[in-house]
Amino acid sequence: MSSRHSRRDLLAAGLAGSTALAMPAFVRAQDSWPTRPIELVVGFAAGGGTDTTARTVARYLERELGGQVIVANRPGASGELALNAISKAAPDGYLLGVTNYPGLLSLPIERNVGYKSDSFHYLANLVSDPSAFSVAADGPIKSIADLVAKAKAEPGKVTFGSTGVGTDEHLALSLFEQLGSLKLSHVPYRGAGPLGTDLLGRHIEAAGLNIGEAVPLGDKIKVIVQGGAKRSRFAPDAPTFREAGFPFEMRSERGIVAPKGLKPEIAKRLSDALAKVAANPDFVRQIESQYTELLYLPGETWEAHLKRENEVLSRLWKERPWSGN
Structure with a gap:
């Protein structure tokens, strides 16, 4: 083998080797997130349904992400204070929020708030709980x-x-x-x-x-x-509003959002983790033991659902404003 070919082959081998070494480092950098605790913000006082859902999700999300998830209660203004904080946070995945439909949509309809319904990256809805x-x-x-x-x-x-x-x-x-x-x-x-x-x-x-x-x-x-579409298995003696002569349904839907602009790789990590949480039979049993129902909607499906609901609430606001009622 000539010295010229030898040097060329050695150089190629060296580049290939350095690339092979670099690739795992890149993968490790992606897999290392999160490197610090994630804060999961709740816009209501401790002890309520949204708080209970958040604490349950946090435990299972920790297992999927391999990092700590801390629930933080920031009550006030029907959840507005927490939603404002989430919308203005850095989109790095370290501050998430548990939202509550319809408040997520109704607050920007009824008054000027510091966020809009499109101020968030919608990760997944997880729970439905009739009013x-x-x-x-x-x-x-x-x-x-x-x-x-x-x-x-x-x-x-x-x-x-x-x-x-x-x-x-x-x-x-x-x-x-x-x-x-x-x-x-x-x-x-x-x-x-x-x-x-x-x-x-x-x-x-x-x-x-x-x-x-x-x-x-x-x-x-x-x-x-x-407010369910049918009688609840958790309160079977209570009629629905429709049965009682009031033709409407109403419920709380609870999901997880991040600030808008979340990096795609972090968004995927969180979305995949939440999908695994929702598919975990232990998680389903846990939320059912809290007298709530699983309603898993992945991010894009959930966002489209909320856009339709926003139109319904906007019409209701025009017909009968609820602010101050």
Whole structure:
């Protein structure tokens, strides 16, 4: 072999070797994310349905990502404070949020907020939880018919608590009032935890709590109506709004978002991890034990669903604005 060919072959071998060494390093750099804890932001107080969903998702997401996921509660303004924080965060995957439909869409419709529905990268929806009206079990209101009768007898005086203006319970109240020609006194709270406490303490007469928030409170409260398409297996004695003569459905849908501009490789890592979480039978059993239902929608499907729902809420706003109701 000539020295010329020998040098050329050695150079080629050296380049091939350096490339082979470099490729695993690149792969390792991609696989090393996350290198620090991920913060999963919840816009409501601890103890409510969104908080419970977040803490469950965080545990399973940690297993898929191999890193720590910390739940952070930032309650206030019906979830607006948390959504603003998420929309303005760096799109590096280290700050995510658990969103709650319809509040995610209804807040920008009803008032000027610091974000829009297109301010986020939609990763996946995971949970559906029907809206419900509940009362103290030992109180005078025993059924939805009782609530209607009392509201008609005392217009504007029956106190009804929700987790905030523009939330699913508040929109359910607005539709209930509109369709029944009723008027209740709306009392917004910072989350389902304090709302449930005040219902049990008889500080309010009725409360908008999702099925997954009401049923765990046990026999001290009674669910008198709920917003699913059919009766819930978790509260089978509670009629749907349609059965009770109010033709609408309402629920909370909870999913995971990141700030807009998320790097494609991180977006894929998170989306794939959430798909595995949703397919995990243990996760499904866990959320069902919390009296909620799996509703897995991958990012693009979820975003298209929300765009359709945004049109529905925009029409509702024009017909009956719910802000301040």
